[in-house]
Amino acid sequence: MKPVGTAPPIAPARRRPSVRALRTGLTALLAALLTALLTALLAPAAPAVAATERASAAAKPDLPGNTPNPTGGRDYFIDATNGRDNAPGTSPRNAWRSLAKANATTFRPGDRILLKTGEQWHDQQLWPKGSGSAGKPITISAYGDPRARKPYIATNGKVPSPFRADGTKNPDTVGLTGAIVLRNQQHFEINNVELSNDDDFATDITTGRYVRDGIMVSINADLLPAGADSIMDHFRISDVYVHDLDGPSNWQRIHYGGVNFQVFGSRNYKEYGTGGYYFKDVRIEDNTFMKVELHAVQFAFNWFGADGASSGQYDESGKFHEGWEQLWVRTRDLYSRDVYIGHNYAESVGQGAIQLANTKNMTVEYNEVNGFLERYGSVSVALYLWAGADSVMQYNEVYGGPYNEFDGTPWDLEYTNFNVTYQFNYSHDNPAGWMSYMGNSSNSVARYNLSVNDNGVLVKNMLSTNYSPTYFVNNTFVYDGAELDYFHDETFLSTVYFLNNIFYNTSTAKSTPWYRRTGALRNAVFSNNDFYEASGTPSSQEPADRRKLRADPKFVGDPAKYPTGLGVKQVRTAAAHFKLRDDSPLIDAGRYNPRLGTEDFLGTHIYYGAAPDLGIAESPIGEKVDNPVDDDPIEEEGDDRVNLALGKPVTASSTHPGAGGTLTADKLTDGDRATRWAAADDASYPITLDVGFGADTTFDEVYLDEYTDSGTNPRVRSFELQRWDAGTGAWVTFASRSDGIGHDLSVTGFGSVTTSRLRVALTGQLPTEVYTPTMTEIAVYRTA
Structure with a gap:
């Protein structure tokens, strides 16, 4: 058994680059004091709460477990020091001691499982049985002194393997890999706990078959009884601190992370029913993730079998999709839905920080990612949705990514997405580039995003044709042309529109390298963009744009002094640095298109004056145009000559x-x-x-x-x-x-x-x- 107290000290709820040195010093001082104390007592104590968090604890609201149960259900208390498993568990004085006692209990709707603050449960996993009901969720939370450390479950890798000996997933154990586990259960709320799942904090696992999660919520289709509900409803995960989840740095066809929702089935998707096997009404918010593998949040990836040629499908336009592209999630209505993921902080993530899949009606906002792809031997990106629909990613901030030839970007317009929008996001200092772009999607839009020093490839790896054109509108790109690999590294295979964007190259030595392959931009339509080269020399590869500008945008702030360290709650403050001055030549230089939406990054209406402005912020100068009409569609641009062969046999x-x-x-x-x-x-x-x-x-x-x-x-x-x-x-x-x-x-x-x-x-x-x-x-x- 790992001695109590060997886990890393609890981190502040949010760490910022601007205060890192100060907090490192405080952490070192606390560590030294703790080491002396541990040596003297020969009995390790629990890590101390950081001074900054302890000082602010008095201002926090009381813990849920210190207040009456609002649902009328029964409360069960667990105290690792003073509890007794032969006690009834229904009061703090008669608390249970171990998580095993809760694991052996089937809870009823409205019940609460309350862990005492300041206590730790090592080498244990929490898997309560039962489900809540509408309006009466089962709650896992905390009670006790709100100034003390969150109740801490340190599972230390003591979870079953999800694999059989031959490497295939084991239906009996897959999904049982979390510090907290829910399988085929619903109506749960989890908050105010701390979790880790690493058997050796000092050593990173690089090989082997290990899967470890913080919170693992799964639908196991193979274990659902005949006629059972396959739709798991209502989950709330908040104020959870997850750290030190370790796993191998190679792809092993299974995902794991700080909070992980997955759907498992060992057979081909065609052997399961339609219109089920998904999660709904989920909120994951206000959580902190530090040094986790593979992801901070992984939501709803569907692991039904989709291998072999027979698993592919033709869509309504005759386009063929391999099974792994998961068009079948759409055609069989297996989307999870009504999901909110917001206000989470992730630092030092092994693979992609927030990986989302197979979900519609999703909002992902105000998440901050500080370092990703730090311990993974393959490709991924920081925040993206795969095979999803009708969803928006907005007001997120990503920085500190790696250099990676493939992917490695903050964002990704992935395979088989329908009506997915990236807007109002701020990424900076990601050397792999800005946006990965795979294809086989419909109505993908990236608008009013700010990219600063995402040097690498701005729009990366277009590998497939699309159902309908993709739109990149009113984005602001500030980059160093001497560090930039390319604007685009492959070949756009379908029509892509670039409208009202600012391309600002800060290099005085090298103009923008726009492509590496001849014909790379032949399906890209550029209109009303600003191509600014600090060198004063236009690029020889500059795209054709009949309404282009080559003017200094005249931002209100110095592009070289772009804001960092403000935190994602201040993402609009950071964006305001790149507003246009009132004398900017880019005001009213744009072109309206419905894909612009209704407001800019700063919440200003679109648009004022004779036309929209270029870039991420509209200047409220001139008359407000309440109901703009697209009377000059960019879609109608191109060769207006008559093609005499069009439609001929x-x-x-x-x-x-x-x-x-x-x-x-x-x-x-x-x-x-x-x-x-x-x-x-x-x-x-x-x-x-x-x-x-x-x-x-x-x-x-x-x-x-x-x-x-x-x-x-x-x-x-x-x-x-x-x-x-x-x-x-x-x-x-x-x-x-x-x-x-x-x-x-x-x-x-x-x-x-x-x-x-x-x-x-x-x-x-x-x-x-x-x-x-x-x-x-x-x-x-x-x-x-």
Whole structure:
């Protein structure tokens, strides 16, 4: 058994960089005094409460356990020093001693399990049985002296393994890995406790199969009796301090963290019912997490099996989703819902601090993350939602991330999200970049966010096409171009709009590197953005923007002296540093779009004057526009010429049978570069693509575009353009190239051609490529 008192001292509820040195000194002084005392007494004492917290304790409201039970349920008290397990437990004088006594009890709705402040329970886990009911939750909380340390459960890694010997998850033990455990239980409230779950605070686990949580709440579909409720309702977790959760730094296909909600099922998702297996009405707020693995908060990841080709699905547009993308959570209505996660502080997190999944109607706000991905050998981000819907992340602050080539950013527009918005967030000093961006999502919006010195990649790793365009609007980016890797590191495969943003490069030596791949921004539409280079030299890669500015924004504060250490409650104060001065050229320089929403970062109405301002803050100058109308849609920008091939039938000599039959030649003339045709793997050259106009058509330009992504390069080396000669009944070549197609190739210089049919004959493949060609578009224009 670990001796009482060997856990780290309790941390203040919130630590700030600006006072770290002072508190380090106080901690060192307290540690020295405690060490002397421990040595003298030879009996370790409980760690002392930090002086700053003790001084403020008198101002705190009384503990729930010191007041009458508002539900009329029965109260049960637990005292690790003076309690007795043969006592009734129903009063402080007749308290139980061990958590095992509570674990053996089935509690009724309205009951409270009350732990005495200043007490510690080592090598124990709390798993009370029973569930509450509507209006009568079961409560786990504290009683005693509110000035004393929170009751402390130090489980010390004494939890069962969730794995069988072969590494698969064990349905009997999965989810039983917390200092506090709830399994297939609902209507619970947990507050005013301290938790840890580490067998050796001095050594980090790097290998092995260990899973340890602070609070573990699970739905175990395999253990639900037939006909049992699979929807777990009403959870409140607040004023909980979780520290020192240790686990390996490698991915082992299971999540764990300070507060962890998960859904488990050992079989394929198709073997379970629909419209269930989720959590609802959950609030996780005002908690503190220090040095935890993998996450501070992990909410609702669904671990039904989704492996193998049969687990994939085609969506309504014909897009195929691998099973791991979890489109099935949407189609089977397995979303958790009505969730609030707010006002939590996380410091020194092993992987992603706040990982959320499979949830809709979620608000995540005023959370502060100070250091993430500190002890993990793979990728993640600080705060994000995976396979979710109808949710917003706002007023969060993230800093202190790592440098990481893949992900590593504060935020992430992840796979299979529908109607997810990131707004009013402040990130700074994250060397991996600003936003990861995966795809297969619909109506993703990032607006009025502030990024300072998120040097790395600002918008990172677009790996898939989307259902609908993504919008990045009215964000302010302040970065060092000499430290920035790129604005974008891959290739946008679907339309992305960048509107009313400020790109402020502080480097006087290097202009902004906008991309590393040719054609990376071809699906990005920029309008009304400010591209400011402190060097005075525009970047040679600067995106096309017909309404661009290159002006100094004239922020009210010095960008080099951006605020830090204010705390997330003051996130608007930090943002106000980047308001525009009244003489800024960016006032009224923007463009309205409904994705701007209704207010800016500071709560100011959108918009005043002739047009919205650029960046995160609207200046209330000019007449207020109460009900703006988008009379100049950015969505209608682009090539306004008539594409003579649009919607025309196409015949291919070879078509790939994969992707559920969606790689057909008609995609080449549908006007959508997010769709594509592909030749079969065994196609022989020439591979021909014949466009039928239906009548003689005159043109002087042919546009061709190949498909690429992070693993797909251009493949065509040579091609010919041919017209159908009805008089001779033969194809006649009028143009040819031997230097490839790639992206956005316009073939001209052949004069005017009149024909009823056009053939694109792919005659050769690049020697570096193994697979046959795949293309997104053939367009035909008459420019003369």
